Amino acid sequence: MASTDHAAPPRLRVRGLEVAFATxxxxxxxxxxxxxxxxxxxxxxxxxxxxxxxxTLGLALMGLLEPHAAVSGSLRLDGRELLACSEAEWRxxxxxxxxxxxxxxxxxxxxxxxVETQMVEAVRAHRDVTRAAARETARAALERLGxxxxxxxxxAYPHELSGGQxxxxxxxxxxxxxPGLVIADEPTTALDNTVQAELLALVRAExxxxxxxxxxxxxxxxxxxxxxxxxxxxxxxxxxxxxxAAAVLGAPAHPYTRALLDARPENSAPGSRLPAIGxxxxxxxxxxxxxxxxxxxxxxxxxxRREAPGVTETGARALRCFYPLRQPDA
Amino acid sequence: MTPLFELKxxxxxxxxxxxxxxxxxxxxxxxxxxxxxxxxxxxxxxxxxxxxxxxTLARVAVxxxxxxxxxxxxxxxxxxxxxxxxxxxxxxxxxxxxAALNPRLTVGDQIGEGALARGLVARAGRDALVAEWMLRxxxxxxxxxHYPHMLSGGQxxxxxxxxxxxxxPRFLVCxxxxxxxxxxxxxxxxxxxxxxxxxxxxxxxxxxxxxATVRHVSGRVAVMYLGRIVEQAATAELFxxxxxPYTQALLAASPGMDGSAPAVxxxxxxxxxxxxxxxxxxxxxxxxxxxxxxxxRPELAEAAPGHLSAxxxxxx
Amino acid sequence: MSMFARAHxxxxxxxxxxxxxxxxxxxxxxxxxxxxxALAAFAAPWIAPQNPYDLAQLDILDARLPPGSAAAAGExxxxxxxxAQGRDMLSAMLYGLRISLTVGFAATAGALAxxxxxxxxxxxxxxxxxxxxxxxxxxxxxxxxxxxxxxxLAALGPGxxxxxxxxxxxxxxxxxxxxxxxxxxxREKDYIAAVRLLGLAPPRIxxxxxxxxxxPALIVVATLxxxxxxxxxxxxxFLGVGLPxxxxxxxxxxxxxxxxxxxxxxxxxxxPGLLLLTLILAINLxxxxxxVLINPRLDGI
Numbered sequence: 001m002a003s004t005d006h007a008a009p010p011r012l013r014v015r016g017l018e019v020a021f022a023t024x025x026x027x028x029x030x031x032x033x034x035x036x037x038x039x040x041x042x043x044x045x046x047x048x049x050x051x052x053x054x055x056t057l058g059l060a061l062m063g064l065l066e067p068h069a070a071v072s073g074s075l076r077l078d079g080r081e082l083l084a085c086s087e088a089e090w091r092x093x094x095x096x097x098x099x100x101x102x103x104x105x106x107x108x109x110x111x112x113x114x115v116e117t118q119m120v121e122a123v124r125a126h127r128d129v130t131r132a133a134a135r136e137t138a139r140a141a142l143e144r145l146g147x148x149x150x151x152x153x154x155x156a157y158p159h160e161l162s163g164g165q166x167x168x169x170x171x172x173x174x175x176x177x178x179p180g181l182v183i184a185d186e187p188t189t190a191l192d193n194t195v196q197a198e199l200l201a202l203v204r205a206e207x208x209x210x211x212x213x214x215x216x217x218x219x220x221x222x223x224x225x226x227x228x229x230x231x232x233x234x235x236x237x238x239x240x241x242x243x244x245a246a247a248v249l250g251a252p253a254h255p256y257t258r259a260l261l262d263a264r265p266e267n268s269a270p271g272s273r274l275p276a277i278g279x280x281x282x283x284x285x286x287x288x289x290x291x292x293x294x295x296x297x298x299x300x301x302x303x304x305r306r307e308a309p310g311v312t313e314t315g316a317r318a319l320r321c322f323y324p325l326r327q328p329d330a
Numbered sequence: 331m332t333p334l335f336e337l338k339x340x341x342x343x344x345x346x347x348x349x350x351x352x353x354x355x356x357x358x359x360x361x362x363x364x365x366x367x368x369x370x371x372x373x374x375x376x377x378x379x380x381x382x383x384x385x386t387l388a389r390v391a392v393x394x395x396x397x398x399x400x401x402x403x404x405x406x407x408x409x410x411x412x413x414x415x416x417x418x419x420x421x422x423x424x425x426x427x428x429a430a431l432n433p434r435l436t437v438g439d440q441i442g443e444g445a446l447a448r449g450l451v452a453r454a455g456r457d458a459l460v461a462e463w464m465l466r467x468x469x470x471x472x473x474x475x476h477y478p479h480m481l482s483g484g485q486x487x488x489x490x491x492x493x494x495x496x497x498x499p500r501f502l503v504c505x506x507x508x509x510x511x512x513x514x515x516x517x518x519x520x521x522x523x524x525x526x527x528x529x530x531x532x533x534x535x536x537x538x539x540x541x542a543t544v545r546h547v548s549g550r551v552a553v554m555y556l557g558r559i560v561e562q563a564a565t566a567e568l569f570x571x572x573x574x575p576y577t578q579a580l581l582a583a584s585p586g587m588d589g590s591a592p593a594v595x596x597x598x599x600x601x602x603x604x605x606x607x608x609x610x611x612x613x614x615x616x617x618x619x620x621x622x623x624x625x626x627r628p629e630l631a632e633a634a635p636g637h638l639s640a641x642x643x644x645x646x
Numbered sequence: 647m648s649m650f651a652r653a654h655x656x657x658x659x660x661x662x663x664x665x666x667x668x669x670x671x672x673x674x675x676x677x678x679x680x681x682x683x684a685l686a687a688f689a690a691p692w693i694a695p696q697n698p699y700d701l702a703q704l705d706i707l708d709a710r711l712p713p714g715s716a717a718a719a720g721e722x723x724x725x726x727x728x729x730a731q732g733r734d735m736l737s738a739m740l741y742g743l744r745i746s747l748t749v750g751f752a753a754t755a756g757a758l759a760x761x762x763x764x765x766x767x768x769x770x771x772x773x774x775x776x777x778x779x780x781x782x783x784x785x786x787x788x789x790x791x792x793x794x795x796x797x798x799l800a801a802l803g804p805g806x807x808x809x810x811x812x813x814x815x816x817x818x819x820x821x822x823x824x825x826x827x828x829x830x831x832x833r834e835k836d837y838i839a840a841v842r843l844l845g846l847a848p849p850r851i852x853x854x855x856x857x858x859x860x861x862p863a864l865i866v867v868a869t870l871x872x873x874x875x876x877x878x879x880x881x882x883x884f885l886g887v888g889l890p891x892x893x894x895x896x897x898x899x900x901x902x903x904x905x906x907x908x909x910x911x912x913x914x915x916x917x918p919g920l921l922l923l924t925l926i927l928a929i930n931l932x933x934x935x936x937x938v939l940i941n942p943r944l945d946g947i
Contacts, residue, residue, distance in 0.1 A: 049512035050483065146597060163380065164599040192379035192539060194596040197583040219512055222542075263517035265546035266584075270565060273524070274546070276517035280482050394839050414845040422843055430836040434858045444844030490840070497844055 009079075010037035011180050011213040012061075017073035019056055019065065028285040030056045032237040033073065035311070038181070040211035043204055045224030045245065047260075048234030051281050054217050057234070058185045061215070062100050063090035078180055096126045099174035101184040105166035108173070109158040115142075116154040119173050126177045141172040145202050164195035171203055178210045185217045200227045221260055225249055230316075233257050236282055236292035243317030253317065253324040255297045291322070299323050332406040333367035334533050335391070335420070335501050340364045340400035342386050346604075358604055360386040361397070362557035365630075366535075368501065373527065373534040375548030375565065377541060377580065379600055383557040384537050385425075388505035391535055392420045415449050421494035423507035427486035431478040437489045438464075438474025444497040463492040467522060484515035488522070495526065503535045508543065520547060541584045545569055553577045556603055556611040559630055563637040573639035575616045610642065618643055666939060673935035680928040683921075687744040694737035695722055699893055708732035710911050727913040729902055738899055739918050743925070745895040749806060750876035753813030757875075758868050760814060761821020766852070766860075768822065769829035780826070783819040791816035791878060799887040809888050813875050824867045828860045862940050869933035873926045880922055896922045 014036040020029040031053050038044045048054035059065050061075065063085065075082040077097060085093065094100070102108060110118055119138035120131060129137070135154070142150040145168040158166055167187060174182055184203075188196040204227050207214040218224055224231060224245065232242040233254065241254040252258040261267060262275040279296045282288060291309055294300040301323065309320045342361035360383040368374045378384045389395040393402070393409065402409040404419055413419075424430035431440060442460040445451045451459045461471035467488040478486055487507065494502060504523070508516045524547065526532060538544050544551055545565055552562040553574065561574040572578045579596045596615050601607055607614050613623035622642050633639040668674040686693065696703055707718045709732040715724050726735035768779040786794070795812040802808040832838065833856065841851050880897030882888035889895050894902065896918045903914025 049514060162599045162602070190380075192600070193541070194379065194579055194583040195599055198597060221513070260513055263513045264542060265517075265520065265540075266542035268546065270546050271524075273521050274517035276521055277514035278518075280484065280515070281512070389839075392843055394843060414847065418843075418845060420843075422840070424836045424840065426836060430840050432837045432841070432855050432859065435854070443841070443846065447844065447846050447850070493840070493844070 008039065011040045011078055011211075012036070012038040012215075013074070013076045014061075015074040015076075017057070017060060017075060018071070019053075019060055020070045021066075022068060022070070023285070026285075027070075030237055030284045031060070034237075034239055036232060036239065036242075038213040038215060040180070040213055041208045042229045043207055043214045043216055043227055045221075045228035045231045046215055046217045046234060047219070047221050047224065047231060048217075049219055049281050051236075051284065052234040053237040053284070054219075054234045055185060056237075058100075058183050058215070058217050061181070061183050062094065062098060063087075095122065095179075096177050097180045099177070099179040099182045101167070101170050101174050101182065101187045103186040103189050105163070105170045106158065108170050109166060111158050113157070114154070115156055115158065115161075115169050119154070119169075119176065122173050122176050137176065138172070141176055142169065144206060145172045146198055147172070164191050164199070167191060168199060168202075171199070171206075175203075175206050175210065175212070179212055182207065182212055182214045183217070184214065186219070187216070188223065189218070189220075196223070203227075221249070221257075222264060222266070233260070236287055237284060238292075238320065239318075240293070240320045241318070247317060251325075253319050254321050255299050255323075255325060256293050258325055259296075259298075291320075299325075333403075334370045334372075334405060335366075335368045335535075336401075336403040336406070337364055337366040337387075337391065338401040338403065340387070340390055340397045340402075342383070342390055342395065343398045356604060359606075360557055360603060361390065363400070364554075364557075364559055366391075366552065366559070368533050368535055370500075371527070371531050371533055372550065373536055373548045375544035375551040376535060376537045376554060377539065377544050377551060378537075378554035379539060379580075381556075381600060381603060382554045383603070384539075384554055385505055387554070388422065388503050388535070388537050391503050392422045394422075414447070417450065417498035417500075418444070418448065419499060420501040420503065421497060421499040423487070423490055423494055423502060423504040425506035426510055427483065427490045427507075428478065430490050431486060433478055436475050436477055437481065440478075441474070441489060441493045441496055444493065448497055450496075450498060459496065463496045464488075466526075467492045467495070468518070482515075484511055484518065487511060487515075487519055491519075491522070491526075495530070500531070501533045501535070503537070505537045506539070509538065509540065516543075523547065541569075541580060553580070556601065556606055558611070558640065559638075560612065560640045561638060562630070563634075567634075567637055571634075571637070573633045573637065574612075574641050575618050575643070576612050579615075579617075610640075663939075667935060670935055670938075673931055676928040676931035676935070679924065680932055683743060683925055683928065684747060686740060687747050690737075690740040690744045694734075694740045695725075696734040696737040698733045698738040698741050701892070704732045706732050710906065710914070712911070713913055726917050727911075729899065729914045730906070733894075735899075735913060735917055738894055739896070739921055742894055742896040742899050742918060743921060745806065745889065745893065746876050746879060746897075746922070746925070749810055749813070749879045749895070750872045752810045753817065753875045753879070754868050754872045756810060756814040757817040757871070758821050758864065760818040761823075762825050762857075762864070764818065765822040765825025766829055766857070769826045769833065770852070776826075779822070783822050786819040787823075791874075792881060795878060795882055796885070796887060799882060804888060804890050806889060806893070809879055809882060812882070813878060816878065817871060817875065820871060821864065821867065824864060825860060828863045829856060832856055832859050866933060866937045866940055869929060869936055873929040873933065876922070876929070877926055896925075 014034055017031055017034040018029060019031040020027050034057060046054050046057065060071060063082065065071060071083060116135060116138065120134040123129065123134035123137050139150045139154060142153055147153045147165060147168045153165065161169065188199060191199065216224060216228060228245040230242065231245045231248045232239045233256065234240065235256050241248060241252065241257050248257060249261065252261060259277045263277060265274060268274050277296050282292055288295050290306050291304040294304040297304065303322055309322045312319050340361050341359065341363055344358045344360060346356040346358055364387060366374065376384055376387065386395065390397050404410065438460045441463055442456040445459055446453065446456055460474055464471045464474060469485060469488050469492065473481065473485065481489065508519050511519060520543065527534065536544060536547050548565050550562065551565050551568045552559045553576065554560065555576050561568065561577045568577065569581065572581055583596065601611065601614065609624040609627055613619040616623065628640045628642045630638050630640040705718060708728050709730050711724050711728045713725060713727040715727065717724065722734065724734050728734060729738060764779060768776045794816045798812040798815055799808060838851065838855060841855050879888055879895060883895045883897030884901040886901065889898060891898065899918035900915050907915050
């Protein structure tokens with residue numbers, strides 16, 4: 001948290017974001033009014049299981065939702081309302097103010113162009129610099145992400161690189177133009193732990209230095225344990241708990257966060273039964289009444305079945321639960 | 331005691347067409363002499379990063395791939411070939427359950443198919459058998475008439491497990507069988523695998539890149555790097571006392587839950603199996619490498635009782 | 647009787663598939679148009695004002711009448727005019743459509759069946775057998791389809807059965823290639839590995855598991871090729887080697903009117919031409935939509 005200045009306004013401010021799709025079974029609301037702030041230099045880990053809406057949120061932030069999605073609420077980057085942007089304006093934003101990294105690096109890399117060509121193009125698309133200067137910018141960016149020798153890697157085609165090296169190139173490219181917001185959707189899920197650990201640390205350093213707001217979407221709490229500044233846990237289309245990473249992981253207040261942490265094998269004695277969460281996450285079109293987690297929640301009481309909990313804020317932490325496990329420290 | 335299942339000096343070569351369509355074909359040696367034993371009722375964990383050959387090893391172990399060299403033994407005898415009747419010996423739980431199911435058949439058909447073909451059940455008893463296995467893996471038998479795409483990821487994994495178990499194997503190879511699942515569902519499936527082992531006396535080869543999962547389920551763990559086993563020991567011993575620098579790095583890099591950042595102990599990316607480094611394959615990334623490492627390959631040898639390691643460090 | 651009553655997945659899946667198909671309006675119109683044309687072709691004997699094959703019904707005095715003319719004898723009105731033999735164009739086109747569609751579908755079914763067998767054999771055998779079959783297919787594809795068909799028809803003589811044979815000979819190689827490609831991809835998938843591991847007999851793996859999963863991709867190729875087969879048949883008939891003059895297909899009708907085109911008697915060629923164009927366009931649009939549905943990543947390309 002050291003380098004994050006919370007007195008400054010957040011770079012990204014999401015308020016009441018709702019996303020719904022029209023399907024044959026009627027209108028299905030996938031995001032249920034998400035509120036979220038991300039400051040410059042901060043790494044926010046957005047954690048959730050499949051169907052929790054985390055990827056929909058990521059796509060909404062990138063303006064990549066399907067055209068028939070109904071989006072409402074507010075989505076401001078450095079004060080600018082993104083939901084009012086036209087498709088042409090989105091195109092200008094993406095790559096300059098907003099960058100994205102996907103799980104499969106080949107989704108963003110062009111297989112028939114050298115790394116150098118792609119990165120130089122990315123620099124010059126948004127800045128008026130010479131080819132040589134752009135090349136130097138690209139080389140330095142690769143070097144900072146641990147791709148050495150960078151000048152050699154610049155000459156490579158994507159298929160000549162390993163998965164880890166490709167993802168380094170994608171991150172280097174995403175950070176080239178010092179974007180205000182970077183959204184990384186499961187960027188290291190396909191990578192090995194040893195590679196992942198190094199990449200996480202390097203990206204975090206870059207983000208802090210550049211004052212970028214980074215949203216790291218993942219299904220695995222453990223991955224983000226050491227790198228995230230803050231954690232936001234999603235369940236059934238909403239953020240159910242958010243707060244500083246160490247506080248949330250150390251003393252989760254929402255029963256769902258607790259259950260997720262407990263389900264990790266490293267938190268149980270070898271060979272013992274894992275405290276699994278019973279049942280399945282609910283489908284977006286079939287949310288239970290009341291708190292959406294109540295059918296799987298060990299602490300659910302009568303009220304949870306009837307009413308959906310609103311947000312309670314305590315200091316830097318926020319929560320959607322009537323009966324938190326431990327009052328968050330003020 | 332004779333192990334239930336054994337691999338002896340397994341090598342596996344793949345021939346790749348040359349990139350430009352001309353010139354000599356490239357040979358990729360995915361497995362470079364692997365020895366493994368799995369005892370009755372034992373769970374052997376196999377850890378390694380992508381590209382180390384662990385999926386190839388899984389396919390060789392169940393017989394989907396014929397090794398280029400080496401032996402597969404079943405209770406000390408050469409593995410019987412092509413047996414199509416009676417109980418199966420080995421089955422596999424695939425990483426991507428969605429891809430491992432035929433999208434055009436109901437899950438009930440797929441679970442019952444093997445037992446029917448092997449004569450383990452008469453056609454009249456098939457549906458009852460399917461229902462029994464579905465209940466056993468925690469699926470509602472009413473789902474038998476569903477197609478795979480109508481199920482969740484966790485349910486599909488259970489179908490794949492039920493299909494494998496319905497042919498009554500004694501040895502189950504799990505190749506990242508739970509890696510694609512959500513955490514809450516992964517825990518359910520790991521519990522299920524433990525229950526089935528206890529009830530049926532199954533042996534597992536449990537392959538994963540996730541140390542925490544392997545540690546949780548295995549009695550013994552083997553660590554693989556670039557087609558070779560580099561360390562092997564009882565689980566508690568290996569995690570308490572890792573000998574090989576690669577194992578040490580893997581342990582350090584695995585994320586902890588205490589909020590601390592995983593330590594960065596390895597730099598760069600694993601080498602390509604097409605062009606493995608000379609000597610010890612790990613030496614270019616190893617913090618302890620010295621002059622012998624690039625020159626000679628360290629054999630896998632006992633570093634402590636029951637603890638095998640392939641490293642020059644601490645050897646005369 | 648299975649205790650798992652199939653939850654009538656067939657019907658709901660069909661409806662769902664149709665709904666997805668119709669999300670593209672152009673494709674929905676194309677499919678409707680195609681179905682209407684197919685229906686008209688099927689019903690030709692009942693809806694055509696005249697039987698154009700029955701020479702007794704033709705009156706040479708009515709030859710080359712413009713659209714809307716009345717017959718010299720009888721009450722018939724030639725809405726689309728008549729050809730050089732005094733045939734009602736509308737009737738001739740309906741019957742021609744019938745022939746074109748029959749020949750197109752029969753040839754496609756034949757070529758698909760042959761290609762399926764050859765392609766699967768090639769993919770499963772592998773090695774030198776695979777290489778040999780594929781070189782034969784390459785050789786075949788290196789010849790223009792029209793040339794192969796022309797040579798065959800010159801040897802066999804005209805007739806609907808013969809033109810189907812010629813079209814099969816000209817087109818099987820496309821299917822063989824496509825089947826082999828799809829089968830090689832499907833064969834490597836885990837569900838095939840899983841059933842091999844279960845110990846199922848190879849024929850069951852082939853027919854229950856591999857083949858049904860290869861079919862969707864082939865149906866797309868086949869739909870496109872129906873259009874190609876119809877066009878090829880029309881070309882052959884236009885050149886006068888396809889069908890006998892007494893049973894004109896669309897191609898032959900176009901050819902018949904060709905010599906009058908510059909003398910202002912446009913209808914003999916132009917109406918069958920437009921019908922052929924509409925038919926092939928509709929088929930190709932349907933095929934394109936199927937291609938996108940089966941491989942959704944292509945959407946928008």
